Amino acid sequence: xxxxxxxxxxxxxxxxxxxxxxxxxxxxxxxxxxxxxxxxxxxxxxxxxxxxxxxxxxxxxxxxxxxxxxxxxxxxxxxxxxxxxxxxxxxxxxxxxxxxxxxxxxxxxxxxxxxxxxxxxxxxxxxxxxxxxxxxxxxxxxxxxxxxxxxxxxxxxxxxxxxxxxxxxxxxxxxxxxxxxxxxxxxxxxxxxxxxxxxxxxxxxxxxxxxxxxxxxxxxxxxxxxxxxxxxxxxxxxxxxxxxxxxxxxxxxxxxxxxxxxxxxxxxxxxxxxxxxxxxxxxxxxxxxxxxxxxxxxxxxxxxxxxxxxxxxxxxxxxxxxxxxxxxxxxxxxxxxxxxxxxxxxxxxxxxxxxxxxxxxxxxxxxxxxxxxxxxxxxxxxx
Numbered sequence: 001x002x003x004x005x006x007x008x009x010x011x012x013x014x015x016x017x018x019x020x021x022x023x024x025x026x027x028x029x030x031x032x033x034x035x036x037x038x039x040x041x042x043x044x045x046x047x048x049x050x051x052x053x054x055x056x057x058x059x060x061x062x063x064x065x066x067x068x069x070x071x072x073x074x075x076x077x078x079x080x081x082x083x084x085x086x087x088x089x090x091x092x093x094x095x096x097x098x099x100x101x102x103x104x105x106x107x108x109x110x111x112x113x114x115x116x117x118x119x120x121x122x123x124x125x126x127x128x129x130x131x132x133x134x135x136x137x138x139x140x141x142x143x144x145x146x147x148x149x150x151x152x153x154x155x156x157x158x159x160x161x162x163x164x165x166x167x168x169x170x171x172x173x174x175x176x177x178x179x180x181x182x183x184x185x186x187x188x189x190x191x192x193x194x195x196x197x198x199x200x201x202x203x204x205x206x207x208x209x210x211x212x213x214x215x216x217x218x219x220x221x222x223x224x225x226x227x228x229x230x231x232x233x234x235x236x237x238x239x240x241x242x243x244x245x246x247x248x249x250x251x252x253x254x255x256x257x258x259x260x261x262x263x264x265x266x267x268x269x270x271x272x273x274x275x276x277x278x279x280x281x282x283x284x285x286x287x288x289x290x291x292x293x294x295x296x297x298x299x300x301x302x303x304x305x306x307x308x309x310x311x312x313x314x315x316x317x318x319x320x321x322x323x324x325x326x327x328x329x330x331x332x333x334x335x336x337x338x339x340x341x342x343x344x345x346x347x348x349x350x351x352x353x354x355x356x357x358x359x360x361x362x363x364x365x366x367x368x369x370x371x372x373x374x375x376x377x378x379x380x381x382x383x
Contacts, residue, residue, distance in 0.1 A: 001211070003047055003113050004180040005095075005103030009133055012177050014358070015099060016126040017334040018054075018091060018366060023119035024329055025058040025084045044212070044220040045190075047095075047113040049105055054091040054366075055220035056119065058084030058326065083322030090222035091366035098363045100179075109214035113181070116210040117190060125205035129194050132203045133175050174198065181209070223369045225353065228345040229315040230258040231285035236339060240266075241328040243277050248321035250275065253373070258346045260284040260313045284311065285343055315346040318373040327354050327368035349374050 007015075026042035046053040093099040105111050174197040182191050189206040196202075234240070243266060247254055251268035258264050264279040286309045330339075340361045345353035354368040 001108075001113060001181065002104065002106040004105075004178065005100040007099070007177040007179055008101055009130075009175055009177075011099050011101070012126055012129055012133075014338060014363070015093075016123065016130060017338050018093075018330075018358075019119055019123045019126065020333045021329040022054065022056050022089050022091065022366070023123045025056050025087055025089055025326060026119055043119045044114065044116055044217070045209075046217050046220075047105055049103075049111055050095055051364075052093045052095055052099055054089070054093075054119075055222070056089045058087030058089075058323075083320060084326045086371040087323055087326060088223055088369040089327075089366060090369075091364065093358075093364035094362060107214070112214040112217075114212040114214055114217045115181075115188070115190075116212060117207060121207045122190065125192050125207050128205060129177060129192050129203065132194055132201060133177075175201070182206075184208075222367065223351070225351045225369070226347050227288060228353070229348050230260055230313060230346040231288070231343055232258055232260075232262065232264055232346075233283035233285055233341060233343045234279075235282075236336075236341070238279065239328075239331045240279075240344075241325070241331040244321065244325050244328055247275065247277070248325050252321055254319055254321045254324055256317045256319065256346065256352070258315050258317075258344070260286070260311045262311075264344070315348050316375065316379075317346055317348070317352055318375050318379075319352055319370060320373075323370050324352075327352075327370050330356065330366075 022043070042059075043054065043056040046055070095103055105113060107113050176195055176197075178191075178193040178195075180191050180193070182189060184191070184206040187208050188211050190209050191207075192205040194201060194203040244254065247266060247268055250273060251270055253268065255267045255269065256264065257267065262280060262282040262284050264282060266277040266279075268275050338359055340357045340359040342354065342356040345351075345355060347353070350372065352370040352372055354370070355365065356367070357365045
């Protein structure tokens with residue numbers, strides 16, 4: 001088994017920005033013991049010649065001591081302590097002309113490599129790597145230019161501007177980061193080796209991993225959900241996170257009322273307070289949306305479902321405010337520059353899905369799957 005790749009500064013920055021919010025789900029505290037067994041890492045990575053995939057589960061990063069007692073991780077923030085149980089996050093990044101400059105992977109399982117890893121440890125290694133290269137390592141503001149191997153200039157989507165962005169881009173051109181699987185102290189590790197062309201920099205990090213059989217990846221696939229009732233695309237200048245954070249401090253439950261007319265209402269209802277926050281002029285996405293509810297579209301006992309592009313379709317979800325907040329933390333670390341678009345998908349009494357497309361669009365995406373509370377029909381009055 002062999003994996004080795006080369007990354008430029010921009011690739012490390014993008015991977016770091018992506019891992020920051022996902023690592024908060026698992027909460028840290030995981031790791032690899034001296035016998036090679038994982039301790040509640042909650043995250044699995046998949047590598048093949050074409051893609052890198054990350055599968056993470058909320059609240060799975062607690063430690064388990066020798067007596068079998070669960071302990072919340074400390075440095076990373078304890079996923080279970082932050083109400084992230086039940087949330088799943090799945091990310092997919094393109095390898096060639098995507099997250100790597102170049103890479104080579106070999107294994108007896110059709111060149112597929114799967115392993116468990118503690119994302120908090122990987123985030124720390126990536127952050128340290130960025131700092132050693134002169135970057136801030138604390139968000140995507142430092143990466144003001146696109147990935148230089150993404151062929152953006154050829155496609156004509158976005159070009160480097162003259163001035164500060166261009167000079168910033170070239171200032172990191174002499175740095176190179178090698179990511180590879182290797183053994184350190186007898187344990188398999190994902191290693192990050194940073195170097196500079198003139199030899200002035202030589203930094204090494206090693207994050208322990210637990211190698212899995214390729215067949216075990218099927219246990220870490222994203223959830224299978226029904227076709228959404230409502231799908232709404234948000235403009236990047238209208239983030240949800242700040243509103244949800246305020247509502248979370250008032251109520252543990254948030255109701256979302258979505259409509260394919262392009263409207264979304266966030267509301268809380270309690271004995272002491274009732275608050276409504278309105279979003280309009282959102283972009284309804286009729287592709288892959290469900291046909292109308294059979295019960296609400298019956299005329300003289302004949303089945304007449306609403307057409308797929310009917311803007312009158314609505315959906316109400318009841319969701320824990322902590323879970324909703326956890327699924328939007330990426331907006332604090334990578335909304336500017338790293339994200340192309342994001343879509344909210346609402347599936348009645350089943351799931352809320354937040355699908356985020358990276359920038360450039362062909363680099364990849366990540367998706368949050370957030371469980372919701374069951375609501376009886378009499379509770380689903382559109383607010």
